[in-house]
Amino acid sequence: MKLKTFVPFLALLFLSCGSQTTVEKQTDNSDYKFKKLYGHLAPVVPKQNPISEAKVELGRYLFFDKRLSPKNNISCGSCHEPQHAFVDKIRNFGEDKFVNSLNESVGGVCIKCHKDGQIEPNNTLPLGTDENTIIRESMGLTNAAYYTSYTWANSALGTIERYITTPLSNDDPKELGLVSEHEDLVFNRILDDETYQKLFQDVFGDDYIVDQKHIVFALSSFIRTLISFNSPYDQYLAGNHDALSDEAKRGKDLFFGEKAECFHCHSGGDTRFSDSSKDIKTFEPKAFFHNTGLFNIDENGSFPEGNRGLFEITTDLNDMGKFKAPTLRNIELTAPYMHDGSLATLHDVLDFYSNGGRVIENGKFKGDGRANPHKSSLISKINLNEQEKLDIIEFLKSLTDYSFLVDPKHQDPFKKR
Amino acid sequence: MKKTMLSVALMALLMGCNESKVDNTADNNNNKTDIKSKDVKIYVEALSSHNGEFRAINDKNTTYTNLGSSDVNATIKDFRFFLSDIKLINKDGKEVLLKVKESDYQHQDTNTNLVLFDYETSSNKTTNNLIDASVAQGDYTAIEFTLGVPEKLNHIEFPDINALNHSKMAWNWQAGRKFTKIELLPNGSKQWNFHLGSTGCKDNDGSIECKQPNRVRVKLDNFDITKDTIVFDLSKLIEDTDITTNDGAKPGCMGSLADKDCLDTFVKLDINIDAKDGKCTGSDCSEQVVFSTGSNRAKNISGK
Structure with a gap:
């Protein structure tokens, strides 16, 4: 192991002689090989954080470790659970309960999500370390490695590394709550743990450092391996025509056809189903954000304050209500839908797109989302009939990859089996 | 492992790497000219002012009175900010960059410098209210500096750079740093x-560009470096702002030109809110009222 370190480290030192570049010291040698499923290209790995089997394994432990939150109560895995395609289990309460809460709603909007503009507890939104409600649904991590931007709507976060510092250490909203005054407490927990001593040594050598950077690098490496390209639809594309039902096949034609046009935004490398997507061969990768007509408060195109999409980052009115199109892989498992969880089922989502937006007739968020001036020109009233909606839903369900959910390499190492 | 490191270091030495080592001392950098350098210590006072009385900000438990447009009392939970690109101007109008000494709160970079000021005193951790630097000898009459972190340093991830490595100043959602972290606890209402920081940031395949830089360039004329101080007056910043109400989704101003809580404070810093580009009106921020020249006149009201 030591010899293995020595040679490349020395070579790098000669090359960087005189420059101020610091070389990331690692004992591993970027030995991780991405699975080549159905010919999909590998995701981009940032140069400063090469990926290795050992780093992915360290990242898996950290991902599921509640000790990363100073209060020792939540981990990344609390809101991103493998069996739910890495969203939170709070959604797994059955549709009946959600429909009941919708019955109390005004104009189709879940009032428990937005009562008087305040986020109420006991709804479908995830909770942070202080049992504080997070304003947006946790995003699934399926194929996160391929995104060009991270979180629901943020042009500034272009890598998993940049993104992770937000749930890890942000003050507002507070998720894990690893703010700087609690860093020593958390880092010492890791330093004192024999399992981590070995895991860190395996990745970063005998003189390893436990700090935010190395934790983020390991977490990013684990998340980068959460790759799902083994659904019935993939098998269908590979030549197994029986992998899709007739309904799903009709739904596929609608999805990629000019009537439903879902593929314009849910595209990306053909079957990654998000236009904000890239791989190692993508030419000039870009991030895209779309306003789909969910709100139109006071007919000015406004979205609820604090949840106005890309506008929150850029303060450019043209960015009002614009959000990233997430991948549709495993979408069956990630209800409720949209950034705020305000659509309960896939059928609600299809109703919404069929109408070309949402009308909210009463209350604080009253407005005709269909007429939102910032709405994407690709969203218009397309009048899908019931069968067409069901067919598209069947197609979406064919994107569920069960091998991804149960892959032992994605599971919580602290869970007793 | 230690043996390995030693041989690497030895090899590096033999290769002549040591000659390219950056030397930060002013003497060394100026040794080709005849100008000698001298040490400069400039204090930066954080204070609140009311009716001609100046109260030093240096204690978490002290209640500061008459703050904001609603004249309320508040305690100060946090008070930190970055100044950078600090230059002195001599009587001929020539600008000379200060060479700050590397420390936990100071970083000297190529063509710029960065100092973090920290007035949080309730914990035992260190604080900083000093620019500790050297400069070529000369007759200086003014000082210039930027409130904020220079563009070239602002977006570095996990920096191994003094001052920049204070994780409390990280502003993750804009992939940069908070230029100011001022947090008030007004009596009877929520934190303000x-x-x-720079907003409207975009990752262009690895490089971050921000539409609204929100950096404030300040020039203080008739500044005597031997005795004057730089003053940051909190009362002036929030003079027209009601800190007991919140006009946006975020408590107070989190850097967004769209947040009504920011508008009145941005006027005080001379950031042109009509242009919505995060730049000052005109070519500089000469209309700002937050920074001024002082002389250690602030009264210590904490009893310390």
């Missing part, structure tokens, strides 16, 4: 924050 003033977080300034």
Whole structure:
């Protein structure tokens, strides 16, 4: 192991002689090989954080470790659970309960999500370390490695590394709550743990450092391996025509056809189903954000304050209500839908797109989302009939990859089996 | 492992790497000219002012009175900010960059410098209210500096750079740093924050560009470096702002030109809110009222 370190480290030192570049010291040698499923290209790995089997394994432990939150109560895995395609289990309460809460709603909007503009507890939104409600649904991590931007709507976060510092250490909203005054407490927990001593040594050598950077690098490496390209639809594309039902096949034609046009935004490398997507061969990768007509408060195109999409980052009115199109892989498992969880089922989502937006007739968020001036020109009233909606839903369900959910390499190492 | 490191270091030495080592001392950098350098210590006072009385900000438990447009009392939970690109101007109008000494709060970079000021005193951790630097000898009459972190340093991830490595100043959602972290606890109402930083940021395949830089360039004329101080007056910043109400989704101003809580404070810093580009009106921020020249006149009201 030591010899293995020595040679490349020395070579790098000669090359960087005189420059101020610091070389990331690692004992591993970027030995991780991405699975080549159905010919999909590998995701981009940032140069400063090469990926290795050992780093992915360290990242898996950290991902599921509640000790990363100073209060020792939540981990990344609390809101991103493998069996739910890495969203939170709070959604797994059955549709009946959600429909009941919708019955109390005004104009189709879940009032428990937005009562008087305040986020109420006991709804479908995830909770942070202080049992504080997070304003947006946790995003699934399926194929996160391929995104060009991270979180629901943020042009500034272009890598998993940049993104992770937000749930890890942000003050507002507070998720894990690893703010700087609690860093020593958390880092010492890791330093004192024999399992981590070995895991860190395996990745970063005998003189390893436990700090935010190395934790983020390991977490990013684990998340980068959460790759799902083994659904019935993939098998269908590979030549197994029986992998899709007739309904799903009709739904596929609608999805990629000019009537439903879902593929314009849910595209990306053909079957990654998000236009904000890239791989190692993508030419000039870009991030895209779309306003789909969910709100139109006071007919000015406004979205609820604090949840106005890309506008929150850029303060450019043209960015009002614009959000990233997430991948549709495993979408069956990630209800409720949209950034705020305000659509309960896939059928609600299809109703919404069929109408070309949402009308909210009463209350604080009253407005005709269909007429939102910032709405994407690709969203218009397309009048899908019931069968067409069901067919598209069947197609979406064919994107569920069960091998991804149960892959032992994605599971919580602290869970007793 | 230690043996390995030693041989690497030895090899590096033999290769002549040591000659390219950056030397930060002013003497060394100026040794080709005849100008000698001298040490400069400039204190930066954080204070609140009311009716001609100046109260030093240096204690978490002290209640500061008459703050904001609603004249309320508040305690100060946090008070930190970055100054950078600090230059002195001599009587001929020539600008000379200060060479700050590397420390936990100071970083000297190529063509710029960065100092973090920290007035949080309730914990035992260190604080900083000093620019500790050297400069070529000369007759200086003014000082210039930027409230904020220079563009070239602002977006570095996990920096191994003094001052920049204070994780409390990280502003993750804009992939940069908070230029100010001012957090007030007004009596009887919720926390009010003033977080300034570059906004409208975009990752262009690895390089971050921000539409609204929100950096404030300040020039103080008739500044005597031997005895004057730089003053940051909180009362002036929030003079027209009601810190007991919140006009946006975020408590106080979190740097967004769209947040009504920011508008009145941005006027005080001379950031042109009509242009919505995060730049000052005109070519500089000469209309700002937050920074001024002082002389250690602030009264210590904490009893310390």
